[in-house]
Amino acid sequence: MLEKNEVVIWDRHEKIYEVGDKGFEAYLIIEGNVDILTSDGLRLSRLGQNEIFGETSLLLDATRSVSVVAGGSGATARKIPKNYFDEIRRKDIVVAALIRKTQLRLIDSNEQSNELSNELERISADLEKALSNKDAPEIAEDIKQRLVSLREKIDSTHIQLD
Numbered sequence: 001m002l003e004k005n006e007v008v009i010w011d012r013h014e015k016i017y018e019v020g021d022k023g024f025e026a027y028l029i030i031e032g033n034v035d036i037l038t039s040d041g042l043r044l045s046r047l048g049q050n051e052i053f054g055e056t057s058l059l060l061d062a063t064r065s066v067s068v069v070a071g072g073s074g075a076t077a078r079k080i081p082k083n084y085f086d087e088i089r090r091k092d093i094v095v096a097a098l099i100r101k102t103q104l105r106l107i108d109s110n111e112q113s114n115e116l117s118n119e120l121e122r123i124s125a126d127l128e129k130a131l132s133n134k135d136a137p138e139i140a141e142d143i144k145q146r147l148v149s150l151r152e153k154i155d156s157t158h159i160q161l162d
Contacts, residue, residue: 006079010070021064023057025079032075037067038114046071056103058085065107119150 001016002009008027010016017023019039033048044066047053057064089096126143 007076008079009076010074012070012072012074014070014074016068016070016075017054017064018067019064023054023062023064023082025081026052026054026058026085027077028052028080030076030078032073033071034075034077035069035071037069038110038117039067040114040118042114042117044110044113052080055080055085056106058082059089059099059103066110116150116153119146119153123147123150 001011001014007030010032016027016034029047029049029051031049033046034053035043036045036047036053037043053068054064056062056066088099123143123146126146130143
């Protein structure tokens with residue numbers, strides 16, 4: 001990481017921060033891109049020029065809820081200090097409430113995505129193992145039950161409109 005005035009430059013694939021770190025500033029990307037990751041390494045998003053990251057922990061006054069890594073060509077960003085977000089919250093309580101609710105929904109969505117991804121990964125590995133076993137022509141009952149449970153989780157995230 002190279003820091004000059006309010007601009008920070010990260011090398012390719014350099015870790016910017018991790019889940020649980022304390023947040024002191026957010027960043028506006030000037031060049032390059034960053035990957036937003038869960039604690040288990042699931043890539044939730046890739047952000048590029050003129051996009052912001054790191055704001056959630058500042059807006060919610062919480063630790064970092066995701067990890068961020070510079071993309072393959074590195075990243076350059078302008079720091080946005082915490083007091084900028086504090087001022088937004090002080091000036092307009094309605095805007096602050098809207099932003100807070102949006103950030104909490106984003107965190108919840110990220111957690112659901114990570115949970116589903118992990119379960120899909122486990123089921124996939126177990127299914128591959130079961131299908132490669134020549135002595136077991138049928139899929140094991142526990143895998144069937146996990147597939148049913150996963151289907152129920154997926155179905156519960158989709159609203160059926162009549």
